[in-house]
Amino acid sequence: MEYVERRLVERARQDDREAFAELVEMYKDKIFQLAFRMVGNRQEAEDIAQETFLRVFANLQSYDESYRFSTWIYRIATNLCIDRGRKKKPQFSLDEEQGGELEGLDWYSRLPSNDKTPEEKVVVQELQETVQAALNQLNPKYRSIMVLRYIEDLSLQEISDALQLPVTTIKTRIHRGREALRKKLKL
């Protein structure tokens, strides 16, 4: 796996488009997921994910091979997500389109409805929305780390490499992130 990836990066650096397309295939879901969990809506997540790969392509020459490729791409994606968040302060209103799996629905749809969908389905969907809503309320610097740790399943060391922060800082933020989510979810 590591070797294949290294070869692909090498070929992509020599402007081999097929190799680059394979790298995109390998990472598109991971990066899209990270962006989706960070910004909470599909369209924006897709924009960020595309931008991530375009930046990867543009900066292939300056990629430092002493880091894993995944670390580097996660760093680019996380920075883009956080920058995007700074520019656009999220505002919540019942009329606003709801971020989440169901594009096109507004927040009214989360109020109890008379839909006859199977009950389990509703429960799962509500759980999903609750997770996303709780993440949305976190400060992005905690949110990114919680997403990288528990959704993307990166180790503390990998997160430390990706964000270029010491492991101790990552730990502190995970502790605070967990505490914050505990309060938001009111378990």
Next chain:
Amino acid sequence: MEIDCKEARVLTHVFLDKDIDQLSNQRLQQHLVVCEACRNHLVELQTVVAFVESASHVHAPSDFTARVMAQLPAVPKRKTFGNFLRKHPFLTAAAVFFFLMTGNLFTSWFDDNTLQVTSTNMDQLKIDRDRNMVVVPAGTTLTGDLIVKNGSVEVEGEVNGNVVAIDGSVFLASTAQVAGNIESVEEILDWVWYEFKNMGNYLLPSAP
């Protein structure tokens, strides 16, 4: 060795990160047995983790890669030969095969080094295998041309025509009488090929 709730809360997070040492773990467990609040706290945090981990995995749209590729800057015209070979493995194999086959064919063509004689009076000629030579014996008269390939000619008699030796020499005895031209042709092409072949063998040890 009792720890208070404040310390226990810190250790709880270390515990959740799975890098707690044995002694701290013992202390934490001792505290949790007696403190319900801290016990609940741990359970709540574990639920939070399970909750976030349960977030369903979303996937990028199916045309995502195509859309990214479409946005890349245009491919520069410079196409390396290496890329071409990689993209057309069949063509590459065919070309190599063709090259080796042609080489083989030419080699066997020119490797034909047997003595060849063309004359209308074959019965009068003497062929000297040891010296790789065709002899026109004294006292005989040949009518028409005498052409010898891959060998020399020694003329002692009379030839009413041309004498040609390809890849060989023509020797005339004092008694010889030749009506036509005497030619000795060193086949230049053959020689060039010979040199070329040597070079090929040097570069490609597997070539014939």
